[in-house]
Amino acid sequence: MLGVVALGGSPSDAAAAQPASAVAGDPEAGAVLAGLAGCLACHTEEGGAPGAGGYALPTQWGTFHGPNITPDPEHGLGAWTFEDFERAMRHGRDPDGRFLYPAFPYPSYTGISDDDLRHLWAWLQFLDPVAQPDTPHDLNPGARARSVLGLWRMVGFRRGPFEPARGEDPVLARGRYLGEAVAHCGGCHTPRSGIGVPRRGAELAGTDAPPEPSPDIRPHPAGDPHAWSHDDRVTLLAYGMTPEGDFVGGEMMRLVEEGTRRLSDADREALARWWHSVPPRPASSADDR
Amino acid sequence: MHRPIASVLIAATLATPAVAGDPTPTDLVDYRETYFEGLSKHMKAIGMVVKGKVARPADLAGHAQAIAAVSDHLTGLFPAGTGPDAVPTTEALPAVWTDPDGFKAKAAAFSEKAKAFAAIAAKGDLEASKAAFFAVGKACGDCHDTFRKDDH
Structure with a gap:
């Protein structure tokens, strides 16, 4: 109803065009979400300023360089509006409407709720602006034309936001939201087809793809002596510790430190529940984990 | 003309006879792995306490x-x-020996975090201990990431 009123209004009515339920962005909540979503992992180069870009991500499309997402008006997102940010995250398009490459995991982020997008946007404003120009991507010839992305989207993209499945347990749905839309665990752990679409039926089955090999983290079949308990999963997410008393490293430890460790207990429990719910690995798997 | 004889004499003096036999490389690796198992068992026990699984x-x-x-x-x-x-059978990567400075730096970071954790745990502050424990685990994972084989 407010939207209808704003239709004929002056620009000063724009704020009223927001749904009445829109929350104010909370940068603290946004920081936890950003940690879980791994924003800085791909938008910061080794030793670089947080969010200033430059990080190289080799893929089958070529090498992408994470762009500058700091509020710098020239090189970062300083000139973007919230609507620009929403268009990128939910629709995979830049402010000019051009398709973004799915190396930016918008096929997952599209599921992020309106409220959480506002929190993330609020958090982004707190990054120090850095006047660092983007490093151009170094793409394979076949991937340079963005028109190919229109085709890709037909198989690789379904627009969000996330909706619980009919009759889905609310805790599982919350965990699935966190695991699929925000953390996009499959971004590293799910093998992809030749054109970079996550392979059906292989969710979280592990890959050797860069930036580093990601293990098969599917649950073991019931009764398998290596099967992890719910508590084992929660501990991994809270401390990065495995049931053997060993610890994860690299990108996963970063995710634990900046993301899963900072979740509320309820959210961590939900994420662990969803993790346990993905189709198990085959019983014959020789993998000892 | 004296030198070769002197060398033999010196060598004979330096080579202390091993009472129980010198440790073989396998013995040394076995000892090393036992050491790390000990660390991981302590870490696992600490994990059980900080999670509240065991009220100790x-x-x-x-x-x-x-x-x-x-x-x-x-x-x-x-x-x-x-x-x-x-x-x-060792899980240690050649980088341990080809990048000794990098390895020592990671080991030193672990030792520093372990000592800081011990000092904090001695004060009995559970919340601060949880954070210090996590810092030790992070140092473990950080070193394994570079210097140990992936076991998956």
């Missing part, structure tokens, strides 16, 4: 102290000749 918060200080006490042994457990060439 007073035990934390002892576990932390144990880890801190042996934390300086680590770099000494990788003498030359105990890499994968000599003992194929």
Whole structure:
């Protein structure tokens, strides 16, 4: 109803065009979400300023360089509006409407709720602006034309936001939201087809793809002596510790430190529940984990 | 003309006869792996306490102290000749020996975090101990990431 009123209004009515339920962005909540979503992992180069870009991500499309997402008006997102940010995250398009490459995991982020997008946007404003120009991507010839992305989207993209499945347990749905839309665990752990679409039926089955090999983290079949308990999963997410008393490293430890460790207990429990719910690995798997 | 004889004499003096036989590379790797298993068992026990699975918060200080006490042994457990060439079962990567400075830096970080954890755990502050414990685990994972084989 407010939207209808704003239709004929002056620009000063724009704020009223927001749904009445829109929350104010909370940068603290946004920081936890950003940690879980791994924003800085791909938008910061080794030793670089947080969010200033430059990080190289080799893929089958070529090498992408994470762009500058700091509020710098020239090189970062300083000139973007919230609507620009929403268009990128939910629709995979830049402010000019051009398709973004799915190396930016918008096929997952599209599921992020309106409220959480506002929190993330609020958090982004707190990054120090850095006047660092983007490093151009170094793409394979076949991937340079963005028109190919229109085709890709037909198989690789379904627009969000996330909706619980009919009759889905609310805790599982919350965990699935966190695991699929925000953390996009499959971004590293799910093998992809030749054109970079996550392979059906292989969710979280592990890959050797860069930036580093990601293990098969599917649950073991019931009764398998290596099967992890719910508590084992929660501990991994809270401390990065495995049931053997060993610890994860690299990108996963970063995710634990900046993301899963900072979740509320309820959210961590939900994420662990969803993790346990993905189709198990085959019983014959020789993998000892 | 005296020199060769002198050399033989000196060599004979220096070569102290090993009472129980010199440790083989396999012995050294076995000892090293036992050391790390000990650390991981202490870490696992600490994890059970900080998660509240076992209500024994007073035990934390002892576990932390144990880890801190042996934390300086680590770099000494990788003498030359105990890499994968000599003992194929070792999970240590050649980088331990090809990048000794990098390895020592990671080991030093572990020892520093372990000692800080022991000091905090001794004060009995559970919340601060949880954070210090996590810092130790992070140092473990950080070193394994570069210097140990992936076991998956």
